[in-house]
Amino acid sequence: MIKAYCKRVLLFLPYIACYFLALGIAMLALVIYASEFLFEDNTDSIVSVACYMPDDDVYNRLGLGLITRMESVKHTVDINMVKSKKQVLSQVESGEAIAGIIIPEGFIEKMGTEEAVQAEIIYRDADTYEEHVVNDLIYTMSDLLGTTQCSILTAEELARELGEDPYGAYLVGYDVQENLADYILDRKDHFREVSVDDLVAKYGVRDQLTASYTLFIIMMSVFVISFFFKGNNTIFRARAKLSGIKTWKIFLLEAGCAAFMMYLLYVLLFIVFIAVFHTVNPLSLITIIPAILILAMLGTTLCYIVKSPAAVSYITFGAGTSLMYLAGGLIPLDYMPKFFQAAAVYNPVYYLNLFFMRSMFL
Amino acid sequence: MADPIVTVENVSLKYKKTVLTDVSMTAAKGEVVGLLGLNGSGKSTLLSAISGLRKPSSGTIKTGGKTGFVTQENALIDELTAMDNLKMWTPLSKQEILKELTGTELSILKVSDFINVKVKRMSGGMKKRLAIASVLLAKPDILLLDEPLAALDIPAKNDIIKFIDSFRSEGGTVFIASHSEELFKHCSKVYLLKKGKAVLLPEGTSPAEALND
16 A cells, blocks of 8 residues: 555656646745835835934034935934934834944944944845835945044044144044044944844744745645545545554555655745745755644645545635634734734644744744 | 355444334345345445444344445545556555456456556446455455446446356355346345335345335
8 A cells, every 4th residue: 555655646746746836936926026015115205213322422413413414314314313222123123213223332432443343234124126225325324424423533633632732633633534544444344234133033024925935835735635635535444444454554644645745845945945045944854844744644634534625625725825814924914913913823823834934044 | 045144133223313223134155135225225334334334333243254345436546557556455466466357257347458547547337347356356255335337338237247146156245235127136135225124025026116115
């Protein structure tokens, strides 16, 4: 019987390949474009940027005043001063601010010295062209802030020294100009781009969608695989019983075959994701196995209970799609009503989805 | 009369509703027993009970040999060939299976003619022949056939009837649940199942008349 089932699996592979081509490519297209649909609304109006400056001194205030008066910034960016780094992260994470700037303590004083510290520009994953433009603008704005602060420092140092010793003022001016030149030449080193996802969230929208669509494709494959259980009706089981074969042995054999076919489907998807995104964790080829085994067992159980392949397809599409939607598998939970977000924790598919996400993008 | 190989004594069986009530019958070696009845009269249930698949709610069923049950629906896997389907249920090798199919009474079924054809490409008659052959490879002493001639063409019907006669002449016992008058001509005795009860029909009774009564 094992040989016969292995043969059946081989005969089923073309069906699996056709299913993959039809659904996999459609889902991939959705994964690529979905995040653009989700972010589109944020890009047409003034964006909010959270800014934290621990040193409330003249340099920072003047620098900030200068850039907020710039025409390009004034009509595009709304700088929202916050009182802590945590607030910056929280605003960026929640979407209240599209990006955040964290100026560390002693940023100006330590500039050009060995103790120089970097300012951080916290941003959400830019998925659309407009967001890239906004991120570039924020970067430039921060850069200007640093330049302005250095210029003010130069002017102040010069003014002080000029009042006392012209030669000393020359030397200080020379040093400060050197520092300023260093700063301008190496200004990229003074800033560091940090994704908010690296700090507060583990996964980006694209990761979430990729993982959940992968799960969805594999869940829906029960529809294709259900034809594999066509012989597994009451009559087939009766025949097996009369031949002395235990029902649970057939169940395990069929669940094993289903798991193999689902795994093969994942391998195909993995190859495509690696080719397109380059980010899928290769270890997921191993870590995904328990989830696939669970799905195969559930699929086989469903086929045992329901028997008719047509009924299996109705249930898989009906219940599977609804559960996936409620688990945030089709649209991320962050974009769904609060009620759905609260209810998701009671949905087993939510945890299956998390497992897929962690396995694929850990 | 020879010792019965199958004895059904006061068997009652409930499945959601009462299907069989106090059914008794016997069959000796070499006998062909016909089970006649309308749809839902309990013919298939009785065959299931004799095969051992269903336990009677009360009463006893004794069988003196190995049973082979050919169900109304065929327990075949569509994507596989006839040979693959046969190999699923027997430890015999390909050569041994072919030898059985050509060198014994199974040759009447002509399964070797389509041994490499996939089930999904077979006609109803071919599937039924294959299903019977698949059960017969296990060498049963008692063969239970549920509607063996349903939706078959004339050559297929003739071959299956010929096979039943051959199986009987070799000492095998056959139970047939059917509506076919043609088939009952080959039965040693016919039981009418009505409202869950089994009544032995007197010899010469027409099945059609018995059903109309």
